[in-house]
Amino acid sequence: MxxxxxxxxxxxxxxxxxxxxxxxxxxxxxxxxxxxxxxxxxxxxxxxxxxxxxxxxxxxxxDNTDTDDNNANEKVDPSNNEPTKEEDLSANTTANLKEEYLQKLNDAKNEVEEMRKNPIDDTTIAMKKVEGDAYDIWDGLLNEIYKALEKQLPAEEMEQLRKEQREWIDNRDHTAKEASLKYEGGTMEQLEYVKVENDLTEERCFELVENYMK
Incomplete structure (x- = not known):
């Protein structure tokens, strides 16, 4: 137990x-x-x-990305005074046109001088041929420049130039006639007339481009 x-x-x-x-x-x-x-x-x-x-x-x-995007999307204020692309293009075109015509005139001047130095022969006929060809060159350039100025100049300025051009033509022809009279009646009279016309037309072409073409 x-x-x-x-x-x-x-x-x-x-x-x-x-x-x-x-x-x-x-x-x-x-x-x-x-x-x-x-x-x-x-x-x-x-x-x-x-x-x-x-x-x-x-x-x-x-947030930063949104801010950057907003800044990138901001438009440039068009009220600034910087020239537009169209104005720059117009200015460059005008400058190039003037340079182009000055180059043409210089080339023509060299060509005419070379022609005068190297006529076919020493005869009056050969020299008249040279001055006739020179006249075609300078008269053609004068008309070409005048037409270019008609497109470029304002109406008032062009109207004034027309008056001046008419006066210049009268003065050129009168000066050429006076110069040729020293050979009046001779074979050189007509030759001298055309040669003086050519020289004065050359000067006028340079004057129009340098003073009027903008």
Whole structure:
């Protein structure tokens, strides 16, 4: 009987120890679970904060891009005083036209001088042929320049130039006639008349281009 009591007490003691051990293990498990939960929550908060920071950075970059686009799309104020492309083109065209005619005149001058130096022969007929060809050159250039000025000059200025040109023609012919009279009645009279006309026409061509062409 005493032996059974001892066994019963021993078993009861073992049971109490086991229950105590189980309770302790349960508390430790709960504590571990709580720690794990806190760590997970902390990690989630960190990730959320990082995502918020990335979102802020992206928004800032978007704002900067929008600002750059707006600046790029801003139109230049057309009210400035800088010349337009059309005005620049017109100015360049005019300058090129003037340079073109000056080059033509210089080429013609060299050509006529070469013709006078190298006639077919020394006869008056050969020299008249040279001056006749020179007249065609200078008279052709004079008419060409005059037509170019009609397109370029304002109406009032062109009207004034017409008057001057008529006076110049009268003066040229009169001067040529006066110069030819020293050979009046001779074979050189007509030759001198045309030569003086040519020289005066050459001068007038340069004058029109340099003083009137803009």
């Amino acid at each position: 005493k032996s059974n009591r001892k066994i019963l007490m021993t078993m009861s003691l073992i049971l109490v120890i086991l229950l105590a051990a189980c309770g302790s293990s349960s508390n430790e498990s709960n504590a571990a679970l709580e720690d794990q939960s806190e760590e997970n929550q902390s990690s989630q908060d960190t990730m959320d904060n990082s995502a918020d920071e990335d979102s802020i950075d992206n928004n800032a970059n978007t």
